[in-house]
Amino acid sequence: MDFSFSEEQEELRKVVRSFLAAHSAETDVRRISEGAEGYDRQVWRRMAGELGLQGLAVPEEYGGAGFGYPELGVVFEEMGRALLCAPYFSSVALAAEVLLRSGDELAAKDLLPGICAGTTVATLALTEESGLWTEDGVSLSAARTGDGWTLSGVKTYVPDGHLADLLLVVARGQNGVSLFAVDATAPGLTRTRLPTLDQTREQARLEFEGTPARLIGSSGTAWPVIERALATAGILLAAEQVGSAASTLATAVEYAKARVQYGRPIGSFQGIKHLCADLLTELESARSAAYGGLWALQSGDEQEIRVAAALAQVYCSETFTRVAAGSIQVHGAIGFTWEHPAHLYFKRAKSTEVLLGSPAHHRELLAAALGL
Amino acid sequence: MMELQFGAEVEDFRDEVRTWLAEHLVGEFAEHRGVGGPTDGEAWEVRLAWDRELSAGGWLGLGWPREYGGRGLGLLEEIVFEYEYARSGAPYRATGNALDLLGPMLIAMGSEEQKQRFIPRILAVEELWGQGFSEPGAGSDLASVRTRAELDGDEWVLNGQKVWTTFGMQADWLYVLCRTDPDSTRHKGLSMLLVPTDQPGVEIRPIRSLAGQDEFTEVFFTDARTRADLVVGDVGQGWRTAMGTLGIERGATLLPAQLAYEREMDALLELARERGALTDPMHRRSLLDAWMSVRIMRTTNLRTVAELLQGRTPGAQATTAKLYASTNHQRMGHLAMQIEGAAGQIVADGYGLDVRQRSLLISLAETIYGGASEVQRNIIGEKVLGLPRDPKPL
Known part of the structure; x- marks a missing residue:
């Protein structure tokens, strides 16, 4: 375990970030999320064809690129930042992972290549x-x-x-x-x-x-397979939550630098500054929870994975919600409008908080993993 | 549990550390496993003897230059040592302040003569040091220091008062931030002087902390004297010298503390099991949250260590870690006493505290020393997030 990302992984982050800047800007997010289709099929195909994102962590024998979970975590984090509207979590973190864990070689060989190629949404x-x-x-x-x-x-x-x-x-x-x-x-x-x-x-x-x-x-005999796949999905969702939280906090901080009241930028008041500092402290701690999960997945230590997944889901869910709510608070009334993007993050926070089960559910999974 | 992999090149060194600790952390030293802290003077004499044992084994100043008695080792070895040291539960080093703050400051900014004069004696645990920074009117706002020093021939003459000097009663020397330009204000005109305590002009009195202990002291300078050349860094540049040491302070102390918290957490779960608190839904939730916070501290520290070892500037987590750790450790202390329940109301004769009472009370200082939480939030807001500075002082 080296507890940091390599230069290659940081390079991947840059590539994904610039792709998403071009294809998942706020205008894209609004257009797709308010439309009927749910995602942009052309972008989806390019994600698979140009970047190989759907099959990034799928072994080569099933049509993937054979990278590890830290790489996949980087991708989820970036997608969270950009609030990408696409069936990526469902296809990659849930479906592909379940197939990989199922032990059904034939099914994996049949079904995974389509997911990796971007021709199957699952x-x-x-x-x-x-x-x-x-x-x-x-x-x-x-x-x-x-x-x-x-x-x-x-x-x-x-x-x-x-x-x-x-x-x-x-x-x-x-x-x-x-x-x-x-x-x-x-x-x-x-x-x-x-x-x-x-x-x-x-x-x-x-x-x-x-x-x-x-x-x-x-x-x-499926339940242990499902449980294990959900642990992976929980860690990847945590990475996504960290990316989203970082993005909405950055927006709030920029606003606090620019917005002037009482003749000063509001970020110079400790009421705002300390709120932002607390949110960053929570965010960095959530980052540790999510990254710890990615490194646990990479280690293959099953006990560690159970613990890390439950922790990541509890902590990153609750942190994303706090950060997203805090961002609206820093923005003041403008943050309460439909036009401002802050609510997009807040709503993503609320949906991901329970998407794989509530924090209370994950606390009990943690307790079980720790034998409490 | 996931651990940092240090690589084959330091395995021999790691074995050497483990072997030495196994052979020497015995008897009275072993009985004091986990005892002490940065502001906790418990079992002082035993811990001082332990520091001398470490010194004899060559385990102090691992990263310090060889010419002054250090081992000249790299950051990797230092981290391996701290890691193994903390894992062994060896007592908190009594001379931690000199080892973690003053020594590195002298090495970075001291004169050749100062290094030769002082560093070997720090490493030999022959001279003990106290820090003279805070004053009654200069706590978080350290730049408002008023203790004055004036040159009189070849000596500085000091007048003023310092406070919160940890282990001042035991100190042979103090490193004192004082105003050497009487017309200066704030960060300008300050100097860092090294002052011997064994003289009529220095009076040191204990301050009893709320834990009933006497680690803290106040120091009065009344025409106290020290040699003119005992200035660390340039005259008038004391602020720069002081800030250098505070940076070191934040980076150095978190890894051992976090391993100590892990042991505390294990003990707390054990207590909770005995008391049936695990089946109480509210306690259960709080215990899980406490466990998570300690695990997060571990991963956060490992992230920072990994970045340091790669020669990179650590990310934001290195700055937020102190606020997170101190806040959550305090929370853990409150929880432990809630689970201890009624028995926690009673102390032994002579205000003798049990381990949980002691940990909680001492933890109240953790959000104050080394930069209070409010100062930490300003640092995070301004230095990491780039928010505008607070309004200027009136």
């Missing part, structure tokens, strides 16, 4: 009406039909569920929880886009009525 459909990210929360039923399977029930709060070409669905059969691949065009599948508080990230409700599905891995 997601994980886990949560149901209860909104729980636990094994108990899975009730959608899987039934054996001849030599195949069909699914019946409802999934909701599925990130990019209506955009995805490939749905990885967690369902319950007679011998427990299994993972299935469902084609978006499969019969008996009804997808409804849900209007989201955070318009930069799409969600959908999926209804399955005897929908044919392909079993991934072996039947009844």
